[in-house]
Structures are given as structure tokens and as C-alpha cells.
Amino acid sequence: MIDLNLIQTLTHLNLGFSIVVAPLLFVSYSFFLKSNNKNAVSILSCCLFLLALTGLQCFHLSFIVNQTAPLSFSEYRLLLFIVPALFYFFSRLTLFTDYKIGFKSLIHFVPAIALLIFDQLMIVPIAFVIGAGYCFWLMKIIYSLKAHRNRFSVEFFFVSLFSLFAIVVMIFGFSLSTIDSAYFYYFYSNGIALAFVLVTGALIIYPDLLNELTEAVKLGYIASTLGKVNIPAKIQLLDKLMLESKIFENENLSLSQLAKELELSSHQLSELINTKFEVSFSQYLRQIRVEQAKHLLKSEPDSSILSISMETGFKSQSNFYTAFKEITGLSPGNFRKN
Structure with a gap:
């Protein structure tokens, strides 16, 4: 009862x-x-x-x-x-x-x-x-x-x-x-x-x-916004901003800010990332940051995990741990040990 x-x-x-x-x-x-x-x-x-x-x-x-x-x-x-x-x-x-x-x-x-x-x-x-x-x-x-x-x-x-x-x-x-x-x-x-x-x-x-x-x-219901965009050139510029300028280190980096750097609209950049990398903007940004963190964890063994998380643009150590574990399957500490 x-x-x-x-x-x-x-x-x-x-x-x-x-x-x-x-x-x-x-x-x-x-x-x-x-x-x-x-x-x-x-x-x-x-x-x-x-x-x-x-x-x-x-x-x-x-x-x-x-x-x-x-x-x-x-x-x-x-x-x-x-x-x-x-x-x-x-x-x-x-x-x-x-x-x-x-x-x-x-x-x-x-x-x-x-x-x-x-x-x-x-x-x-x-x-x-x-x-x-x-x-x-x-x-x-x-x-x-x-x-x-x-x-x-x-x-x-x-x-x-x-x-x-x-x-x-x-x-x-x-x-x-x-x-x-x-x-x-x-x-x-x-x-x-x-x-x-x-x-x-x-x-x-x-x-x-x-x-x-x-x-x-947006991807499912609107027509492509990339018709007149030089996609290879924009991908090349995006790679340069990420790998050379390391714009991802800005923890407040937003879709609109990055789009402005690429001289695209937010809708265009969103479609570009989704169609070319098959991830959303936030997922793409997490992947870039985690890849850089993986490099730093190996190349800077004396740096703390907290400092690396801040250096790669994560707003908090907990967000860093979550993203790192989601992408690599390991915690940052275990990744460094292995």
C-alpha cells in the first residue's frame, strides 16, 4: 500500500x-x-x-x-x-x-x-x-x-x-x-x-x-550561408588564429568574436565549423583547448594542472577536467602519468 x-x-x-x-x-x-x-x-x-x-x-x-x-x-x-x-x-x-x-x-x-x-x-x-x-x-x-x-x-x-x-x-x-x-x-x-x-x-x-x-x-532548417565564402581560405585563417595566435586562450572567446576575426557572420562561422569539422562551435573550441593542454602536460611537467587549465582558456579547473575526460577518456593527471 x-x-x-x-x-x-x-x-x-x-x-x-x-x-x-x-x-x-x-x-x-x-x-x-x-x-x-x-x-x-x-x-x-x-x-x-x-x-x-x-x-x-x-x-x-x-x-x-x-x-x-x-x-x-x-x-x-x-x-x-x-x-x-x-x-x-x-x-x-x-x-x-x-x-x-x-x-x-x-x-x-x-x-x-x-x-x-x-x-x-x-x-x-x-x-x-x-x-x-x-x-x-x-x-x-x-x-x-x-x-x-x-x-x-x-x-x-x-x-x-x-x-x-x-x-x-x-x-x-x-x-x-x-x-x-x-x-x-x-x-x-x-x-x-x-x-x-x-x-x-x-x-x-x-x-x-x-x-x-x-x-x-539552424543547420537543419535554413539554406547554406556559405555560398559566396572562400571556405579553404577561411579554414586556413581559422587554423592560423588557433595554432599561431592562440586565440582560444581567451576564456571569454565567443562565436561572434571569432566570427568577427574571420570577417564572417555568426551564422556563417557556425555552419562552417559544423559542416567542415562535424562539431558545434563549443565542441570545436573544447577540442582545440584540450589538444593544447595535452601538449603542455607533456612538455611542461613542472606546471600545475590548474595553471595549464587557465593557460588553455578554461574558466575553471572543473570545466577543464570535464572536457579533458570527455575527449581523451583520462583525467589530466592520469594522462600526464601515462
């Missing part, structure tokens, strides 16, 4: 985590995470999406503390319809450079009319079907980029896992009429919390997640 007290305790903890981490994710996206498509509108959509999710979690917390059924509140029922639309807007703005929100975009809020027509038990399945539709849309985009999946396998894994989990939540929502509504609130609130955990973990492990996904989408 399921221990309801244990479920309540775990849910309480997860709700607290969700409410605390939501503003942290917003600050991280707004000021720290790299994304070529980030602008005022995408930041606003991120803010509204996280606020809506936080609102749902506040209703769930009120249910645990005061035993007030969230579905009895019109605001909660409205949030069930607003969250999927905001998820779509944020995803679209993040992944597609040319997407603009206009008057026609309001059609995504039309399903909220169901609130005026159907009762509470029907509202949840309808809202979750709409949410699942957006998840299928995102998964379709991911699948359509199969030509680039090997380059972005980790990023695709996180996005696919998140989408599949959302669909499981939708299926559970359909069972609301046959189970105690308390279990629905517990499952849904913990589901949102798990989504926060997945996103937080993904961004901690792979801080360039959004940028690399954007690059993959």
Missing part, C-alpha cells in the same frame, strides 16, 4: 525546490546562458513560462498545506491552458532565429475557451492533450534533425526525455476521473519538479545546451 505521508513529504520538498529554482533558472537564462537567439522577447517568454509553472506549484503547495483543491480555482484551470502555449512560444523563440510573435500567435490561447464549456474533469484531459501536442511538435523537430544527431546526442537525449515525460504526465491526467484527485495533484506537482531537475541538471552539465540545439536547428 502506498504511504500517503511519505508522498506528501516528498511532494513538499519537490514543491519547495521548484519554487526556489524557477527564479534561479530565469536569472541564469537572462544573464549567463549563451544563446544566439536570446533577446528581450525570448527573455520575457521565459519569465512568463516559469511564472506560470511556479503558479501551478503554489496551488499544489496550498493543496498539501490547506487541502484546498486547485481545480476548484479558475486561475488554476486557466494556468493549465496557458502553460502549454508559453512552452511553445519559449521553445520556438529559443530554437528559431526568424520566429516573431504576432497577432496570429494569439490562436495558441484559443483552447482556453474550453474553460467556459466543459466541467473540471474534462478540463484536465483537454489541457494535457494540447500540451502533448506541443511536446510531439518539439520531438518532431528533434527527429527531423537526425542528420546532426551524432553531434548533439546528449542535447537530444535531454530534450527527448523531457518531452516523453510530459506525455506520461498527460496520460496520467486522463485518469483523473477514475482516481482520487489527490494522487493527480501529487503526480503532477512532482512531475513539474522532475522537469525542473532535468533542466537544471542538463544546464549544469552542458551549459551550452541551448546554443548547440539552436545551431542544430
Whole structure:
């Protein structure tokens, strides 16, 4: 038999985590995470999406503390319809450079009319079907980029896992009429919390997640930007900047900065690196830095690993260890010993 007290305790903890981490994710996206498509509108959509999710979690917390059924509140029922639309807007703005929100975009809020027509038990399945539709849309985009999946396998894994989990939540929502509504609130609130955990973990492990996904989408959906570019000359100049000028030693080196040195646009450089080296910009930069670190570890046995990590452009020793182990299969210390 399921221990309801244990479920309540775990849910309480997860709700607290969700409410605390939501503003942290917003600050991280707004000021720290790299994304070529980030602008005022995408930041606003991120803010509204996280606020809506936080609102749902506040209703769930009120249910645990005061035993007030969230579905009895019109605001909660409205949030069930607003969250999927905001998820779509944020995803679209993040992944597609040319997407603009206009008057026609309001059609995504039309399903909220169901609130005026159907009762509470029907509202949840309808809202979750709409949410699942957006998840299928995102998964379709991911699948359509199969030509680039090997380059972005980790990023695709996180996005696919998140989408599949959302669909499981939708299926559970359909069972609301046959189970105690308390279990629905517990499952849904913990589901949102798990989504926060997945996103937080993904961004901690792979801080360039959004940028690399954007690059993959760009490669899959836009025409080549390299038609008039002298590709061999640009590759030669890129090699010179890396091997002779050692521009990678700048820990803040960005795609736009390197593109400026090559007299290319960010889109052109991104496509150049992806098509010629079959990696994203951040992966290419990590490979260059690790290759230089390998040389220094052997040629400068008295230099500390920390000094080598700083000399090769890594912002921290932990980032250096992660990248080095990912590319070589060994820690820097073990590589030096071998």
C-alpha cells in the first residue's frame, strides 16, 4: 500500500525546490546562458513560462498545506491552458532565429475557451492533450534533425526525455476521473519538479545546451550561408588564429568574436565549423583547448594542472577536467602519468 505521508513529504520538498529554482533558472537564462537567439522577447517568454509553472506549484503547495483543491480555482484551470502555449512560444523563440510573435500567435490561447464549456474533469484531459501536442511538435523537430544527431546526442537525449515525460504526465491526467484527485495533484506537482531537475541538471552539465540545439536547428532548417565564402581560405585563417595566435586562450572567446576575426557572420562561422569539422562551435573550441593542454602536460611537467587549465582558456579547473575526460577518456593527471 502506498504511504500517503511519505508522498506528501516528498511532494513538499519537490514543491519547495521548484519554487526556489524557477527564479534561479530565469536569472541564469537572462544573464549567463549563451544563446544566439536570446533577446528581450525570448527573455520575457521565459519569465512568463516559469511564472506560470511556479503558479501551478503554489496551488499544489496550498493543496498539501490547506487541502484546498486547485481545480476548484479558475486561475488554476486557466494556468493549465496557458502553460502549454508559453512552452511553445519559449521553445520556438529559443530554437528559431526568424520566429516573431504576432497577432496570429494569439490562436495558441484559443483552447482556453474550453474553460467556459466543459466541467473540471474534462478540463484536465483537454489541457494535457494540447500540451502533448506541443511536446510531439518539439520531438518532431528533434527527429527531423537526425542528420546532426551524432553531434548533439546528449542535447537530444535531454530534450527527448523531457518531452516523453510530459506525455506520461498527460496520460496520467486522463485518469483523473477514475482516481482520487489527490494522487493527480501529487503526480503532477512532482512531475513539474522532475522537469525542473532535468533542466537544471542538463544546464549544469552542458551549459551550452541551448546554443548547440539552436545551431542544430539552424543547420537543419535554413539554406547554406556559405555560398559566396572562400571556405579553404577561411579554414586556413581559422587554423592560423588557433595554432599561431592562440586565440582560444581567451576564456571569454565567443562565436561572434571569432566570427568577427574571420570577417564572417555568426551564422556563417557556425555552419562552417559544423559542416567542415562535424562539431558545434563549443565542441570545436573544447577540442582545440584540450589538444593544447595535452601538449603542455607533456612538455611542461613542472606546471600545475590548474595553471595549464587557465593557460588553455578554461574558466575553471572543473570545466577543464570535464572536457579533458570527455575527449581523451583520462583525467589530466592520469594522462600526464601515462
